[in-house]
Amino acid sequence: MGAAVARRESPRSPLTQLRWVVQDSWTVARRHLLHIRYMPEKLADVTIQPLIFVFMFAYIFGSAIVVPGGHYRDFLMPGIFTQSMAFASMSIMVGIVNDMSKGVMDRFRSLPMSRAAVLIGHTGANLIESVLGLIVMTGSGLVVGWRADLGLWPTLAGFGVLLLFGFAMTWIGAFVGLFLRSVEAAQGFGMVVMFPLTFVANTFVPTQGMPAWLRVIANWNPTSAVVAACRQLFGNSISTPQASTVWPLAHPVIAALIWCGVLIAVFLPLAVWRFRWAMSR
Amino acid sequence: MSGTAGGGGVAIRARGVRKHFGRTEALRGVDVTAERGSVLALLGPNGAGKTTMVRILTTLLRPDAGQVEIAGFDAIREANEVRYRIGLAGQQAAVDEYLSGRANLEMVGRLYHLPTRAARQRADELLDRFGLAEAGQRLVRTYSGGMRRRLDLAASLVAAPPILFLDEPTTGLDPRSRVGMWEEIEALVDGGTTLLLTTQYLEEADRLADQIVVIDAGKAVATGTPDELKRSVGGERVDVRLRETRQLEAARQAIAEATGRTPDVDAESGHLTVPVDAGAAALTAVVRELDAADVGIEDIALRRPTLDEVFFKLTGHAAGDLSPDGEQIVRGARREEVS
Ligand SMILES: Nc1ncnc2c1ncn2[C@@H]1O[C@H](COP(=O)(O)OP(=O)(O)O)[C@@H](O)[C@H]1O
Ligand SMILES: [Mg+2]
Numbered sequence: 001m002g003a004a005v006a007r008r009e010s011p012r013s014p015l016t017q018l019r020w021v022v023q024d025s026w027t028v029a030r031r032h033l034l035h036i037r038y039m040p041e042k043l044a045d046v047t048i049q050p051l052i053f054v055f056m057f058a059y060i061f062g063s064a065i066v067v068p069g070g071h072y073r074d075f076l077m078p079g080i081f082t083q084s085m086a087f088a089s090m091s092i093m094v095g096i097v098n099d100m101s102k103g104v105m106d107r108f109r110s111l112p113m114s115r116a117a118v119l120i121g122h123t124g125a126n127l128i129e130s131v132l133g134l135i136v137m138t139g140s141g142l143v144v145g146w147r148a149d150l151g152l153w154p155t156l157a158g159f160g161v162l163l164l165f166g167f168a169m170t171w172i173g174a175f176v177g178l179f180l181r182s183v184e185a186a187q188g189f190g191m192v193v194m195f196p197l198t199f200v201a202n203t204f205v206p207t208q209g210m211p212a213w214l215r216v217i218a219n220w221n222p223t224s225a226v227v228a229a230c231r232q233l234f235g236n237s238i239s240t241p242q243a244s245t246v247w248p249l250a251h252p253v254i255a256a257l258i259w260c261g262v263l264i265a266v267f268l269p270l271a272v273w274r275f276r277w278a279m280s281r
Numbered sequence: 282m283s284g285t286a287g288g289g290g291v292a293i294r295a296r297g298v299r300k301h302f303g304r305t306e307a308l309r310g311v312d313v314t315a316e317r318g319s320v321l322a323l324l325g326p327n328g329a330g331k332t333t334m335v336r337i338l339t340t341l342l343r344p345d346a347g348q349v350e351i352a353g354f355d356a357i358r359e360a361n362e363v364r365y366r367i368g369l370a371g372q373q374a375a376v377d378e379y380l381s382g383r384a385n386l387e388m389v390g391r392l393y394h395l396p397t398r399a400a401r402q403r404a405d406e407l408l409d410r411f412g413l414a415e416a417g418q419r420l421v422r423t424y425s426g427g428m429r430r431r432l433d434l435a436a437s438l439v440a441a442p443p444i445l446f447l448d449e450p451t452t453g454l455d456p457r458s459r460v461g462m463w464e465e466i467e468a469l470v471d472g473g474t475t476l477l478l479t480t481q482y483l484e485e486a487d488r489l490a491d492q493i494v495v496i497d498a499g500k501a502v503a504t505g506t507p508d509e510l511k512r513s514v515g516g517e518r519v520d521v522r523l524r525e526t527r528q529l530e531a532a533r534q535a536i537a538e539a540t541g542r543t544p545d546v547d548a549e550s551g552h553l554t555v556p557v558d559a560g561a562a563a564l565t566a567v568v569r570e571l572d573a574a575d576v577g578i579e580d581i582a583l584r585r586p587t588l589d590e591v592f593f594k595l596t597g598h599a600a601g602d603l604s605p606d607g608e609q610i611v612r613g614a615r616r617e618e619v620s
Contacts, residue, residue, distance in 0.1 A: 020394065027391045035379045038420055042379075103375035107436065110339050112364040113392040280343065 021114040028108075028121025032095065033128065045091050046133025050084040051140055057204055058144050065205060070236070077137075077146040078158075078230035079203035082223055084133050085166035086198050089173030092126040093186045096177030100278065109279060119275050123170050130166035134159065149235030158233035161256050165226045168263035175271040178278055202227050202249070219246040222259035228252030291350075292317040292444050292475035293338060298347035300333050307333040309499040310347070315477055315492065317443075320470055322490035323479040324588070326598075330499040331479035332372055335448045338477065339369045352444060365393075368437035372448040374429040375436070376421050382432050383408060383417040386439060393440045400439075407435040411465070427458035434465065445469065447478040451485060463488060483588030493588075497596045507588065514586045514594045517560055519567050523551035524577035532576045539563070539570040551579070 036042050054076070057065075062072040099105045108118050148155040180186050200214060201207070201223040207215050218224055229252040231237045248255035293315040300308040308330045315321040323331045336342040338349060340360040349356035352366045376385050383404050390400025408417040411431040416424065421432065430450065437445060450466065451459040466489060470476055480486050486493050487507045495503040495510070503510060519540070523532055529548060536544045536555055540563055544555035557563035564583045571578055 023394070024392060027388060031377065031380065031384075031388055034384055038381075039379050102378075103371050103373035104377060106336075106341055106371050107369070107375040107389070108392070109341050110364060110367065110369040111389065111392045112361050112394075 017114070021117055021120070024114045024117030025120040025124060027113075028117055029125040029128065032122070032125035036129070036132075042091065043129060043132060043136075045087045046084045046129055047136045049087060050080050050133070050137050053083065054080055054137075054140055054144060061204070067206065071145070073145050074147070074236040075231070076204065077141040077144075078234055078236055079201075079227050080141070081134065081137055081162050081230060082165065082227045083198040083203055084137055085130055085162050085226075086169050086194060086223065087190075088126060088130040088133060088166055089169040090186065090190045090194065091129055092122055092170055092173040093177035093180070093189065094183050095122060095126075096174060097180050097183050097186050100178070101181060101183075105278070115276075115279055118279075119174065119272065123167075123174055126170045126173070127163070127167060130163065130170075134162060134166075146236075148233075150233065154233045154235070157253075158230045161226060161229050161233065161253065161260075164260045165222075165256070168260045168267065171264060171267040171271050175267050175274055178271065178274040197221065198223055207249075219249055222256075222263065224249065225252055225255035225259050229256035290317050291315070292319075292352060293321065293477055294348075294350045295334075295338060296348045298334065298337055298349065299345045300330075300337060300342065301345060306499050308337075308344070311494075311496065311499070311501050313338075313477075313494050313501070315475055317475050318470075318473050319491045320476045320478070320489055322486035322493045323477070323496055324481075324483065324486045324493050324592070325479075325496035326481060328498075329496040331496060332448055334496070335369070335371075335446050335477070335479060339367055339446050340364060341369075365440070366442055366444055368440065368442035368445045370430075370433045370437040370445075370447050370450060372452070374426075374433040376429055376432050378420065378422040380421060381418050382413050382421055382424070382428075385421060385432060386436055389436045389439045395440075403439055407438060411435045427454055427461070430454060430458070430462065431465070434462075438469075442474075444475045445477070447476065449479055449481065452481065459485075483592060487588050495592065495595055502595045503591070510588065510591045511586045514591050516556060516558065516586075518554050518556050518584045518586075519564055520580075520582050520584045521553045521567065521571070521578060522580040523553070524579045526551040528576045529553075531574050532571060535570040535574040535576060536567055539566040554584075557583075 041048075057076050057080075058073050062076065065072050067075045099108075105118070109115075148158065176189060177186060180189065201218050201221040203223060207218040207224065210218055225248045228237075228249050232252050248259075291314060293313060295311065295313045298308050298311045299306075311330070311334060313321060313323070313334070323334060325331050333342065337344045338351065338356065340356050340363050343357060351363045354362040354366070356363050376382075377388070380388070386404035386407055387400050390403050391397070393400075395403065405414075405417070408414045411434065413428060413432060413435070416428060421429065424432065434447070434450065437447075447466070451462050454462060463485070466476065466478070470489075476489075478485075478489065490507060493503075493505065493507060493510060494501050503513070505513070519536075521532065521536065521544075523529065526548065529546060529551065532553055533544060533546060536553060540555050540557055542555050542557075544553040546553050555567075559566075560583060564581070568578070568581060571581075
């Protein structure tokens, strides 16, 4: 036997316990980041897919979409950013389903590691993926001519709102992933929930042209609040007189913060509860 | 070795373990005990409750009732102490397909809180030992079924645990990989590891185990050494095959003379079988009598009962009968899956 034999004891002091939560979370998160190295397509949800949307909407549909008082590309990019944050939750969903169904979760559970670290590692890695995706999207936005016009602080605030939304979506992804049994189901969930969530909104077109019932849904969709907040903070707003009579779109930053707060307040505890249940079966 | 508190020479002790899932009674009061350094096999068909038992013993699952003590620690109240002392290779190879074999082992080492360098060194050691040194840098996705199993076994050994649990370690392996796995397991046991393994293969339990617990439908239906179990079915037999079936009657009389018992006769194939007590002595007596009666022998052997027969006798059905996909499991090695 080599030098490597585990220290066979549990942490006694709370400080050691905390250190292990952090260390184990990093080990789990690191695993997901290694996946990206071996399998860059894992980032597709937050890179390639939004890039395709940038291309489609900026050059194909966009050529026929006229937004009053501005450039469509300026209008489009905050929508794409937001959509990619929503789609990032697919990756954690699939990751968790995979670990649950392939016995990896059991291996973790048989190790003397921190239980919480499994969930923290998963969500932390997901957030890092979102940041990477955002960097790629920002680059491509700049290439197609998008600009944030209001200076450093509002721009950073805009990205802050996006990441907060990404964080909220991560917990939704984790929660749903803990319920699903197969990767196919996770992908199906993406089609059935993610597309309406990101399309029945002001993501790609202003909402005022939609039929009344759809417009109500779109205006109150959390995605719309986040998109509108980004447009405001990036200075990509265009005058949409009708929308501004709707409270969330008239006060988009506050609305986005409230929405994210509510989603996190609901789904983080739910995910933790479901995770603890799954870990103690 | 482990600094166990109490427990004496017993590494694994479970009493009256029960577990239900919905309306399924997966375990209905099972006891198992394994001495330190010994090999215990849980033998039973698909759905018998083997995996459930292993999951309870390895702290993955809470029993509805019963006590579980591993290395002297309570598996529920002192689960983390237990986790430092056990290794588990589950029924599925729980390896990350999108990491290299080496990265898999390193990750497990880190989660045992080994220092980074030690985790790396241990990973290399284990890759070497399981013949995966060359494949170590490759994604596990490219591994064959046998390689995955070996990697999974290696992962369970990262912390050099004194107690090891292997849930169906050879199911799904081709015969050659299976023998390779057996040799690895025997080497571990020679090194002093306490092993609990589950299997559907009677031959496997016979070869590896010191003690066998036969499980059927959530109950332990028999416990003993392989020899004890075989003896319980009723000792040894002499099997005779005749050169010419027309001598059957003469052979029957000669065998009855030699053993004092009437043999079973299969007229069509010219086979006679008789239970004996005296083993080799009975065999020579039968040969002598048959020779004296001028009966031509094609083949004669002293036969010990197989575990297949033990299983049938204990449960009323063959070990492979309960496979849900209708596959015969007793002997048929399933195809090795390569993806
Ligand atoms: N998580 C679970 N939920 C519901 N039923 C289960 C679960 N795990 C096992 N069972 C049932 O319990 C019984 C024993 O299963 P298992 O322990 O896996 O048997 P074995 O490993 O011997 O094949 C089976 O009837 C199985 O269907
Ligand atoms: Mg099983």
